[in-house]
Amino acid sequence: MTPDAADSAAPPSAAPRPLAVVRAMIDALDRDLMQILARRMALVAEVAAYKRQHGIKIRDAQREQEVLRDRHERALELGLPAGEIESIFRVLLRSSRDHQAALRAEVPASETPYTISIIGGHGKIGRLLARLFGDLGHRLLIVDTDTTLEAAEAAAASDVTVISVPIDRTEEVIRAVGPHVRPDALLMDVTSIKSAPMEAMLASTTGSVVGTHPMFGPNVHTLQGQRVVVCRGRGDRWADWVTHSFTARGLVITETTAQQHDRAMSVVQVLTHFQTQVQGLTLARLGVPLAETLPFTSPAYLLELYVTARHFAQDPGLYGPIEMRNPRSSDVTAAFGTAVQELAQVIAGGDQAAFTRLFEEVRAFFGDFTAEALVQSSFLIDRIVERS
């Protein structure tokens, strides 16, 4: 299509051309658009090669801001809806980062290939780790309940041993495998709790120790921007290697201690999961079938329902130990129960003044975050609406 094809778009005041004709023209434009996207991807591959050669990080926040600002201005000049254009370019920026990561843009050309054992390598998180380290060029030894290779043997032969087994088996596996880790090697885990596994690792090996907690499930579409918590146990060289490896795949690192991690998780995981479970159980027992409420969904309710139902699509064997093994769980569930009673009483008494006071107490707790939440959740609700 040549640039002056724009002239062929008749103004809406003229007698409109038949729908089939206009739609065929839209189809042709979309094909042009996808050709441009394909050329864009080829250029992104060049960017990846340049970054790898010069040791430049994939994400360049300043360039991304410039791109978004520039495209926003161009959108306004062209009379295009700026919000939608921003959505499109955000998708393209993310997709570009994914493409660069797949092309190993952040993997130094001189990366030393290590031998890495993944104990529990046939589990979902195990497979994800295998892909992550494999893409970085390392040799993998996969151990699971159905492999002939045994954990002790693999650990002894490895530079890095990763424990990726169910929470309630983690410590026992660590105690069995740890003594076989070489003093110059690394023992690491990926458990959702950190204090107990870290202690077990430090006690069972004289090698380096790093605890990690990937804050995402195995079903994510992209690692770019996902978060992983890293706790240094023993040996900074290996800890630096771990953060470097995760960063090279686009992950975001939060470094902390095992104790701080577990305290934050009593809120981030225990409270969040507990309330989702209570919500699900209440829904199941109220006697109103889901199908009866779906025609009345507001986007906000649908968002809540997705979050709740998503939880129950997953493995109770994963969630039970997270709540049962956190030392602050009973404080969290007790505070939750007290809040239920207080609020239920206010509602039963029809006391709007008390209701408003409670509301404002929570609003004060959230502070500035409320404004961000409103923007972000409105964006997400728009996405829900556009997919319905």
Add this chain to the structure above:
Amino acid sequence: MTPDAADSAAPPSAAPRPLAVVRAMIDALDRDLMQILARRMALVAEVAAYKRQHGIKIRDAQREQEVLRDRHERALELGLPAGEIESIFRVLLRSSRDHQAALRAEVPASETPYTISIIGGHGKIGRLLARLFGDLGHRLLIVDTDTTLEAAEAAAASDVTVISVPIDRTEEVIRAVGPHVRPDALLMDVTSIKSAPMEAMLASTTGSVVGTHPMFGPNVHTLQGQRVVVCRGRGDRWADWVTHSFTARGLVITETTAQQHDRAMSVVQVLTHFQTQVQGLTLARLGVPLAETLPFTSPAYLLELYVTARHFAQDPGLYGPIEMRNPRSSDVTAAFGTAVQELAQVIAGGDQAAFTRLFEEVRAFFGDFTAEALVQSSFLIDRIVERS
């Protein structure tokens, strides 16, 4: 840019060109891309004109499916990431519908202009209704506490009188305004509860009566695809006009009775809001500052936090009455409290078998919805990650 410009993209194996050069080429491609989008919008305007002339609805689900399927196939042919391409075309499809709606594609050229009073027209929902009806070509009479025009006077002069005042004032305003509505005119409301306002409307006027409940807040970016509940009170001609008017702006209608509406809302609104409030109150009282947990956010936790904080950004005067005036509220809060106790006990006892049974009870309740929830929430979580 000519089609063979694609050849200028060097393969990544060659020495890559400097970053600034490749980025300038990307910028140029993006300008071409936005030119195409501008031409696309012009064609969409033609589609709108055609649809208006021929009385065709804006949304054509079959065409949208065809477009998505075709673009998906083309994406695979071109080696483009299919998920991202789908995201981009979903944004374009929604944006096309918005554009068509703004061009009044679904407003019959022969639409009769009515005089419409909006009682509470300076409120957020009132202003939204004024824009909605104004865009359809109607004359508006705005009444609020700060207007000299009074409700009775406006109602007497109107074909349609819309009550859009706070819930706890709705019935009193209906009783004052209803007697002034002409027998051939319509009295309608937009209250979040339906039984009591519908009874009040039917008792206070001999004119037509329609109850509505828009299931979205005043901050939505688009009306396209948002839901509104419609309850017929008296007079099908006006009820048809209401659904027609809402549909013309892209809203989705759920028709039901006031009783069914209020039963569904005990789950959709009362339970959802109650659990959000309990969650917020617990967070506020656990003594872990929000800033301490934010570095540990998983996307799922951030999604929960956004939903919770969003709630508290809003007006407690709106939410209090919804929970206090629903006849099933005490059943809902009691069931919730029982679920809290049962689950807290299971966790404190470390009883994984009981935990799994409760989990499976809820999973059975959600049934097939769980799979959809997993897909939809994964999509939303991706959107959160890409914006962080």
